[in-house]
Amino acid sequence: MTATAKPYLTGHYAPVADELTATGLTVEGTLPPELTGRLVRNSHNPKPGITPTHWFKGSGMVHGIRLRDGRAEWYRNRWVHTPALDGAPYLTEHGPDLTASAAGTHVIEHAGRLLALCEANLPFELTRELDTVGAYDFNGKLRTAMTAHPKEDPVTGELHFFASSPFPPFLTYYVADAKGEIVHSAEVPGATASLKHDFAVTRRHVVFVEGNVTFDPADHSGIPYGWSDEQPARIGVMPRGADGAGRVRWFSIEPGNMLHVANAYEDGLGRIVLEGPTVDREGFRLSWNWWVGAPGRGSEPVSRSYTRRWVVDLVDGTVDEQIIDDLPVEFPTLNEEYLGAENRYRYAVSFPDEEGFGGYGVVKYDRITGARRIRPVGDARMPSEAVFVPAAGATGEDEGYLLTVVSDLKQDASQLLVLDAAGLDRIATVHLPHRVTAGLHGSWIPDAGQDATRG
Numbered sequence: 001m002t003a004t005a006k007p008y009l010t011g012h013y014a015p016v017a018d019e020l021t022a023t024g025l026t027v028e029g030t031l032p033p034e035l036t037g038r039l040v041r042n043s044h045n046p047k048p049g050i051t052p053t054h055w056f057k058g059s060g061m062v063h064g065i066r067l068r069d070g071r072a073e074w075y076r077n078r079w080v081h082t083p084a085l086d087g088a089p090y091l092t093e094h095g096p097d098l099t100a101s102a103a104g105t106h107v108i109e110h111a112g113r114l115l116a117l118c119e120a121n122l123p124f125e126l127t128r129e130l131d132t133v134g135a136y137d138f139n140g141k142l143r144t145a146m147t148a149h150p151k152e153d154p155v156t157g158e159l160h161f162f163a164s165s166p167f168p169p170f171l172t173y174y175v176a177d178a179k180g181e182i183v184h185s186a187e188v189p190g191a192t193a194s195l196k197h198d199f200a201v202t203r204r205h206v207v208f209v210e211g212n213v214t215f216d217p218a219d220h221s222g223i224p225y226g227w228s229d230e231q232p233a234r235i236g237v238m239p240r241g242a243d244g245a246g247r248v249r250w251f252s253i254e255p256g257n258m259l260h261v262a263n264a265y266e267d268g269l270g271r272i273v274l275e276g277p278t279v280d281r282e283g284f285r286l287s288w289n290w291w292v293g294a295p296g297r298g299s300e301p302v303s304r305s306y307t308r309r310w311v312v313d314l315v316d317g318t319v320d321e322q323i324i325d326d327l328p329v330e331f332p333t334l335n336e337e338y339l340g341a342e343n344r345y346r347y348a349v350s351f352p353d354e355e356g357f358g359g360y361g362v363v364k365y366d367r368i369t370g371a372r373r374i375r376p377v378g379d380a381r382m383p384s385e386a387v388f389v390p391a392a393g394a395t396g397e398d399e400g401y402l403l404t405v406v407s408d409l410k411q412d413a414s415q416l417l418v419l420d421a422a423g424l425d426r427i428a429t430v431h432l433p434h435r436v437t438a439g440l441h442g443s444w445i446p447d448a449g450q451d452a453t454r455g
């Protein structure tokens with residue numbers, strides 16, 4: 001198979017070949033002056049000539065767009081300079097090298113540190129200009145890998161995260177305070193080697209999800225995981241607090257796998273409500289084969305999904321499970337002021353189905369009315385994760401903006417699209433100096449003192 005045959009190296013996913021810095025970007029429409037900060041977004045972007053054995057093994061490249069007072073001041077893109085970028089192996093004779101990271105999954109800021117994340121490794125700290133500082137281990141307190149999906153509690157400012165491992169301890173939970181110091185860590189009993197990519201934090205609980213995708217040493221893609229019917233699917237609910245791990249409870253759910261949590265919260269009856277897009281065995285097969293470039297793959301990295309809602313009754317010990325949407329979507333986002341609390345709105349990116357119907361779009365769900373609205377972004381154009389930024393002084397949950405970077409194959413170009421989150425109307429377009437690879441997760445980082453939330 002040639003390098004160009006890998007789906008994650010072609011089309012919207014074709015890697016960017018160089019690092020650029022551009023200033024004074026062209027803006028169409030009007031950029032709200034309150035959008036003063038940086039949008040940063042990560043992606044798997046191997047160096048030219050390199051063909052990773054798995055999409056997620058491609059070296060991370062972070063793209064940044066600096067907005068200030070209605071102007072788009074700069075764009076820059078930088079590889080995350082980890083030992084893996086220079087070919088260092090993850091597995092060594094001394095065990096895993098946690099610094100040999102693709103660092104291509106997510107990029108967040110916490111306590112003033114910009115961190116590129118990949119779940120099998122330590123975070124990598126970047127400067128505001130996206131240059132690599134180095135691996136970051138929280139002053140020696142992080143001795144495991146770190147999930148790429150930590151959760152910043154909007155009330156306490158704490159960063160909650162975990163490490164998932166194929167070997168015991170399978171699950172370690174951490175809390176860093178608002179200043180970035182790890183103040184708590186605990187092994188979580190009862191966990192298995194099931195792949196845990198994301199999790200949820202409510203006001204009172206931490207929620208883990210184990211699906212049917214688990215450690216499989218027979219897989220040779222370089223990421224040894226696969227679907228197992230024998231792996232039980234479960235939700236783990238753990239009280240927050242220093243003694244929570246000893247009180248974790250695991251609840252059986254229907255087979256499936258969830259990559260990303262949309263949100264979770266306690267409802268008025270104290271039940272845990274958890275939602276997110278999931279795949280069944282066939283959906284996982286279509287996706288995995290795309291991610292490794294194998295035959296029998298779907299036409300998209302996400303070819304089908306079922307958004308599920310679980311309601312966990314901690315008193316009765318029961319779980320009610322429903323499929324609430326069957327549109328192929330991924331990258332669920334929300335106004336993160338509502339993270340862990342009951343949210344009305346959630347957003348996602350939609351993919352064409354296996355017949356090619358639907359196209360790519362930004363989706364808005366209204367959990368009260370049940371309405372689903374899809375905003376297509378145009379022919380041969382693909383949006384990335386839509387990051388919500390609240391408007392200044394907003395009182396309504398959807399008063400704000402959705403920021404998404406569009407890959408435009410026809411023009412071989414990219415733009416930052418700023419949508420009004422209420423109606424999904426376009427407010428502004430920022431033209432970027434080259435096409436940006438369709439990628440994974442990102443964050444909005446407001447300037448200090450800005451009344452806005454991190455994406």
Ligand SMILES: [Fe+2]
Nearest residue numbers: 148197260441
């Ligand atoms: Fe993710």
